[in-house]
Amino acid sequence: MENIISVRDLGFDYGSGWVFHKLDLDIPRGDFVAVIGANGAGKSTLMKMLAHAMPPTIGSISYYGIPIEKFTEWEKVGYVPQNPAKMQRDFPISVREVIALGLVEKKKLWQRFGAAEDEKIDKALAAFQLTDLQQRKIGELSGGQQQRVFLARAMVKNPEVLLLDEPATGIDAASKVALYDMLGEINANQGVTIVMISHDLELAAQTAKSALCISHGICFRGDVHEALQHHHKHGYFYR
Numbered sequence: 001m002e003n004i005i006s007v008r009d010l011g012f013d014y015g016s017g018w019v020f021h022k023l024d025l026d027i028p029r030g031d032f033v034a035v036i037g038a039n040g041a042g043k044s045t046l047m048k049m050l051a052h053a054m055p056p057t058i059g060s061i062s063y064y065g066i067p068i069e070k071f072t073e074w075e076k077v078g079y080v081p082q083n084p085a086k087m088q089r090d091f092p093i094s095v096r097e098v099i100a101l102g103l104v105e106k107k108k109l110w111q112r113f114g115a116a117e118d119e120k121i122d123k124a125l126a127a128f129q130l131t132d133l134q135q136r137k138i139g140e141l142s143g144g145q146q147q148r149v150f151l152a153r154a155m156v157k158n159p160e161v162l163l164l165d166e167p168a169t170g171i172d173a174a175s176k177v178a179l180y181d182m183l184g185e186i187n188a189n190q191g192v193t194i195v196m197i198s199h200d201l202e203l204a205a206q207t208a209k210s211a212l213c214i215s216h217g218i219c220f221r222g223d224v225h226e227a228l229q230h231h232h233k234h235g236y237f238y239r
Contacts, residue, residue, distance in 0.1 A: 001028040002064075004161055004193050005050065010059035012045050019045050020217050023059070029160075032187040032194045034204035034224055037214040043197045044082055046214065047165045050195065051079040063161075078102075078154030082165040082197075095141070095149050096134040099124050102153035120156055128152040128182065144175025148182070155186070162186065164196040168203075176200065180207045201228055 007025040011018055019042040027033055035043050048054045049061060052068055061068040063077070102124075103117050113121075125131045128148045133141065138149060147167055154162060164183075168176045184207035186192045198204040201211070204224065211227035213220035220227055 001030070003027060004029050004031075004064060005195070006062045006065070008060050008062075010046075010049070010061065011057050012042065012049070013057045018057075018216065020214060021058075023214075023218060025212070025218065025221070027193060027195060029193055030187070030191055032183070032207065032209045033196065034201065034208035034211045034227075035195060035197045035214065036199075036201055036204075036211055036227070037219075041214045041216060043214055044165055047163055047195070047197055048081075051077070051081075051163050053079075053081075075157045076160045077163065078157070078159035078161065079163045080150050080154050080165065080167055082169070093138055094135050095130055095138055096121060096125065098138050098149050099130075099153045099156055102156040120158075124152040124156040127155070142175070143171040144178065147171055147175070147179060151179075151182070155192075158190075160192060162192050162194045162196075164194065166197045166199065168198065168200060176203060180204070183207055 003026045005025070005027040007023060010023040010025075011021040013019065023046075035046070037043055045054075049056050052071075052074070063071045063073075099121050100113065100117070103113065103120065122131075125134050128151060130145075130148060130152060133145065138146060141149065151167070167183075168179055171179070180203055183194060183196065187194050187207070187209075194208075196204070196208070198208075201224075204211070205228045208224045210222060211220060211224040212218065213227065220230060
């Protein structure tokens with residue numbers, strides 16, 4: 001099976017010591033990886049590097065066999081950073097406008113949208129049950145609704161890879177279940193490869209296919225249900 005993402009000898013040092021060192025990782029097409037581990041273990045650091053938001057101290061990352069520094073097809077990669085939904089209630093941008101930002105190219109900030117772009121936005125609104133909310137201000141929505149908006153923004157270009165940094169943080173239990181169900185459907189029905197940081201391994205095990213535990217390096221990589229068994233038996237993933 002083709003590896004979408006390959007990581008070799010990856011390491012990162014903020015200046016006070018290695019967060020992780022000599023990390024090797026392959027993520028095949030169609031996988032749904034739950035990234036788990038204790039706070040400070042380097043999960044978000046890894047995710048930012050996969051999103052090309054920060055460079056590694058050492059090592060390399062490749063997409064489709066192309067070094068990340070030379071990779072240009074970023075429309076294939078959707079990214080939802082940590083806590084994007086913490087909006088002020090008076091933030092003056094609508095749900096539809098937030099999703100439209102997912103279609104804006106960096107070099108064409110003031111580009112005009114035509115019928116094709118409007119159709120993509122309409123499809124994203126419908127897919128994430130946001131059509132009736134499209135004119136609401138993003139800050140007026142609940143945490144769960146906001147998270148669906150930012151997921152729709154990441155998916156509006158129909159990416160092949162989706163990177164999620166703790167998408168369920170700050171939302172209620174019912175919204176978490178709904179969010180994980182949506183992600184499971186995106187993976188199963190659209191074949192999108194998903195890499196997601198999660199603090200809820202029990203819930204992730206219902207939708208994810210595999211798990212990656214980071215604790216200053218990889219301490220587990222394999223089937224998500226096996227990871228859950230390890231966690232119940234040893235409880236070391238979150239120490």
